[in-house]
Amino acid sequence: MSKKTKDILKSVGTHVLIYAVLLITLFPILWMVLASIEPQQSIINQNAHGLLEFDATLRNYISIFTEYDFLKYTKNSLIVAFIAVALSLVIGLPCAYAIARFKMRKSSVIVLLVRMIPGISFLLPWFSIFSQLGLRNTYTALILSHMLVALPYIVWIMIPNFESIPVDLEEAACIDGTNRYGAFFRIALRLTTPGMITASLLAFIFSWNNFMFSIVLTGRNTVTLPVAIYDFVSYAYVDWGGLMAASCAITLPIVVLALLLQKYIISGLTAGAVKG
Amino acid sequence: MRRWFDRHMKLVMVLPALIFIVLMIIAPLAYNFSYSFTDWQMSLVKAPKFIGLQNYKEILHDERFLNSVWRTIVFSSIAIVVETILGVALAVLINRKFHGRRVVQALMLLPVVATPVAMGMVWKLMLEPSIGIANVVVEALGFQRRAFLATTGFESMLWLIIIDIWEWTPMVMLMVYGGLQTIPLEPYESALIDGATKWQTFTKITLPLASSSILIAVLMRLIDVIKTYDIIYATTQGGPSFATETINIYGYLNMFAYYRFGKAAAISVLFFIVVMAMGCGFLWVKSKVEVEY
Amino acid sequence: MKKLLALVMVACMVFGLVACGAPASQTTAAEPAAPAAAAPAAEAPAAAPAKADEPKPYDGVTLRVILASHDWTNAMKTEIPKFEAATGMKVEYEVYPEGQLSDKLNVELGSGGQYIDVFMCRPLQEVQQFIKNGFLAPVDDLYADAEFQGDDIIPATLSAYQLSGGDGTMYGVPLVTERQVLMYRKDLFEKAGLSVPTSLEEYEACAKALNGIEPGVVGVTMRGLGNPAVTQFTAYLFACGGDWIDFSGEHPKSLVNTPEAIKAFDFYGRMLREYGPADCLNMHWAECANLFSTGGAAMVTDADSIWKSFCGPDTAVYDKTGFALTPGQHSFNVCAWGLAISANSPNLAAAKEFVKWAAGVEEVKYIQTSGISSARLSSWNDPACTANYPADLLESIQKANEIATKAYDRPLCTSVAAARDAIGAVITASIEGKDVAAAAEKADAEFQRLLDEDFGG
Known part of the structure; x- marks a missing residue:
């Protein structure tokens, strides 16, 4: 066998293997999409028909927006995630900068610990505190809890970003007359825009996905999407079609973000694994 | 005033985040900690009674708790080992030349970023013994129908581990892949000249040079995997017959189904201490790795 | 850093004290609240339809x-x-x-x-x-x-x-009531020449005869998921002469490992193991309903209040299903x-x-x-x-209402969820064909511990 045929074979093998892995990875998601356009009768009778032999229907989708108020839930999810990320940036960026510039190793421990604490410990205390402050059934309570999800990601991802800015640049700016706060705003923040996009994206995704805090802290008007999924599981019936349509609707924005901005998301997920 | 701000920049910059963390985290933890010494059952009319270490004693003799600890360890370690091996293998695979790299990478991301509760529901539907696709496949392959998540043996746990592996292997893969791309070409060239086999190149060059990113990936998984919650909540909620009950789920049940707030608080305190210890270990290892790197 | 740490500690302690004090202070608030509230309720105008103006x-x-x-x-x-x-x-x-x-x-x-x-x-x-x-x-x-x-x-x-x-x-005020009924496929019973079972023995014989009568049809389906199955199991426990708790003595006593209970556990597990769906361990009522409503089972016993999910007008078995009292004829009305x-x-x-x-x-x-x-x-x-x-559903319900002597389908204690989990484990063991007596013994100890806690034993 010549080297060329060997190379071609190897390349074919690589492609087959990679796309097979991709198919396995995507299968559950494809199945979700498929089930979301299937009528209930056909979902619960999988043996009776071939995989693709069913009357495709958009009824499940229509029902989640008409019978259930998915537009409102989407709006709630967006409001909570956006504001939580924005506020986390406001308090997280200076914190990450200080940790990076003043080499506060110990403080970064706290940030990481925040990410690791099991969420159930917070639920009851938060609820009673928020109730006493009159924040029950408000976005404020939800946003504060989601900031706890967003903040560690932002700080964690931004520390190496700030570390990678040469100190000389900031010192030069200081000599030019700005103080150190000015250097932070004009130099550091400007140079780490890609890092900020990455951090915000990830924080947004994990806030969007959050279920545990939302289930306890949402009220009638602030229900977010992951909580709304449970609308389809009732005492006497599991509406699988609606459930899958709802799952699709929740996942879709994230999928779009992931496909459009994959570069940033990947660099965020791998933050800490590869230096700067 | 301005001078003060200038001199204490460190404090000024960190303070907002610190205040937030103290209010949102330390306060609830203190709340839990103080209740873990009481017998409070969430009653409004019976004040919590101080019972010292009773809750802790009870937990450490509670077979269900000990089993849940054991299950958490088994779940975490198997998931991490498999995710690491698969993740490294896949990273090496996608480091080869192929068409559609960007698309493949983006699509592989989906399990990591998709809403876990929704994904749990999808897996539940697929593995549903009477209506799921899984049993259709199993029958088509000529095997007996299976119950998957509906078994009290290890199988239900195994399927949860598989779901976790499905969800997180891509992240390990991407992290390791990132590490692989920083490896310079020279060592490979000299290995080629020395006539090293593929396996030798992999173990002698690739692995050592990617080791720091592998280690970080493992440690990142470790801190997330022991508190896996959404997936288990959506699929089995710890059942059948406690077969998939991890520490997190058991603590949740004590708080939300059994009304044993004192006991649940004690469980969360113990869980917190373990996580804390692991976190410090994590940072210690990370600092070592970074120095070598 | 040290100062900060001290600050944090103080904050924690203050908060901890407040937290510990909170329920106690609520105690005083709650007690007068009840009688005070009763007064305005009595004065409140009746809900006479008010005129628009x-x-x-x-x-x-x-x-x-x-x-x-x-x-x-x-x-x-x-x-x-x-x-x-x-x-x-x-x-x-x-x-x-x-x-x-x-x-x-x-x-x-x-x-x-x-x-x-x-x-x-x-x-x-x-x-x-x-x-x-x-x-x-x-x-x-x-x-x-x-x-x-x-x-x-x-x-x-x-x-x-x-x-x-x-x-x-x-x-509080009851809204929805439930009894357990038997739903069965009239067409399959006719085909097999069987009559509707009234005793546990007949029930088992029917399940055996109907199991596999048509391809893909099991004899019987019932909840097999431990915790939820407890309520459905209770009808069979009563039918075998058992009960959950003995309140006659000074302290409530668990009856989970009495011979009657073990007989019931055995029966329930055997029915599902031998004549039920292979995957019944994960079956709540919804899964049972999926199976029955698509024609996959010949009989099912579950709560009458959700009969529509099993054989309502939207299902394939609506006009083929009959209703009867749960075999053993010891229904409850809850x-x-x-x-x-x-x-x-x-x-x-x-x-x-x-x-x-x-x-x-x-x-x-x-x-x-x-x-x-x-x-x-x-x-x-x-x-x-x-x-x-x-x-026939209405008739079974009314008959059940007449003969029902008990108004509970699960142990009447405070720690119901924990008790159901413990008892559910015995049901699971029985379905799997494991040692029922040993499982019951273990559940009995756990249940007794819960009772002691609940009733201050």
Whole structure:
């Protein structure tokens, strides 16, 4: 066998293997999409028909927006995630900068610990505190809890970003007359825009996905999407079609973000694994 | 005033985040900690009674708790080992030349970023013994129908581990892949000249040079995997017959189904201490790795 | 850094003290709240339909009501606006599925409950704990109100809202009742030449004969998932002469490993293992309903209140299904869902008005007509209200109502969820063909421990 045929074979093998892995990875998601356009009768009778032999229907989708108020839930999810990320940036960026510039190793421990604490410990205390402050059934309570999800990601991802800015640049700016706060705003923040996009994206995704805090802290008007999924599981019936349509609707924005901005998301997920 | 701000920049910059963390985290933890010494059952009319270490004693003799600890360890370690091996293998695979790299990478991301509760529901539907696709496949392959998540043996746990592996292997893969791309070409060239086999190149060059990113990936998984919650909540909620009950789920049940707030608080305190210890270990290892790197 | 640490420590300690003190101070607040609330309720005007130009009795009052996603809730959605129009009240309701409902109630009531007015719950599951914890407002004055016709409510279901071993104070109103019935495929029974089973022996013989009578059809299906199966298992426990708790002695005693109970565990497990679906260990009622409604099982026993999921008009087996009493003929009649009022509700009078209306004779008749098994005798006795029930289902329900001696389908203790988990493990072991006696022994010890905790043994 010549080297060329060997190379071609190897390349074919690589492609087959990679796309097979991709198919396995995507299968559950494809199945979700498929089930979301299937009528209930056909979902619960999988043996009776071939995989693709069913009357495709958009009824499940229509029902989640008409019978259930998915537009409102989407709006709630967006409001909570956006504001939580924005506020986390406001308090997280200076914190990450200080940790990076003043080499506060110990403080970064706290940030990481925040990410690791099991969420159930917070639920009851938060609820009673928020109730006493009159924040029950408000976005404020939800946003504060989601900031706890967003903040560690932002700080964690931004520390190496700030570390990678040469100190000389900031010192030069200081000599030019700005103080150190000015250097932070004009130099550091400007140079780490890609890092900020990455951090915000990830924080947004994990806030969007959050279920545990939302289930306890949402009220009638602030229900977010992951909580709304449970609308389809009732005492006497599991509406699988609606459930899958709802799952699709929740996942879709994230999928779009992931496909459009994959570069940033990947660099965020791998933050800490590869230096700067 | 301005001078003060200038001199204490460190404090000024960190303070907002610190205040937030103290209010949102330390306060609830203190709340839990103080209740873990009481017998409070969430009653409004019976004040919590101080019972010292009773809750802790009870937990450490509670077979269900000990089993849940054991299950958490088994779940975490198997998931991490498999995710690491698969993740490294896949990273090496996608480091080869192929068409559609960007698309493949983006699509592989989906399990990591998709809403876990929704994904749990999808897996539940697929593995549903009477209506799921899984049993259709199993029958088509000529095997007996299976119950998957509906078994009290290890199988239900195994399927949860598989779901976790499905969800997180891509992240390990991407992290390791990132590490692989920083490896310079020279060592490979000299290995080629020395006539090293593929396996030798992999173990002698690739692995050592990617080791720091592998280690970080493992440690990142470790801190997330022991508190896996959404997936288990959506699929089995710890059942059948406690077969998939991890520490997190058991603590949740004590708080939300059994009304044993004192006991649940004690469980969360113990869980917190373990996580804390692991976190410090994590940072210690990370600092070592970074120095070598 | 050191100063900061000290600050944090102080904050923690202060907070810890406040936290520990909170429930104690709520104690004093809760006690006077109950009698004080009873007074305005008595003075409150009756819900006479107000004329449009008159000021309505509850103008400006907003009630927060937490409901379960249940057919009852769906049926009431169109009724609530009428109530609002008549009273001037604004009813803001939130709907949650069973599991999330429990979480929500637990967190909100546990932290004071001053933001909930009325809520739906499963009395046998949660109410004992709720009463002990002071979550519920007593509603004796509602039962004393002649308009409410409290004596019309099926008497056996009332115990669900009283503290067991207490003074008989009522803490809520039953809405939905359940009995266990046998649903069977008439066509398959005809094909096999069988008659409807009445005893456990006949039941087993039928299951054996019907198992595999058509390809893919199992003899019987019942809940196999441990915790949920407990309520369905209870009918067989009673049929075997067993019970959950012996209240006759000084301390309540677990009966989980008595010979009668072991016989019942054995029977239940054997039926499912030998003649049931292979995957029954994960089957809640919804999975059983999937199987039966698509023609995959010849018999099923479950709660009559959800018969539509098994064989309602939308299913493939609607006209092929017959109903009968659960074999063994020892049914119970239980209150599955009901309404209660939060002890610290700021709108007690309005909340009572809502409950009085929602569980009142007229609304219940409407509910019963839409196919939900109610808790009022008047609607069961009104043929117009039961017209939607298949004749043999109605007959079985009425027979069950007559013979039912027990009003519980799970242990009557406080730690119901933990007890169901422990007992469910025996059911699981039995289905798997493991040593039932050993499993029962273990569950017995655990259950006894829970009873000692609950009743201060």
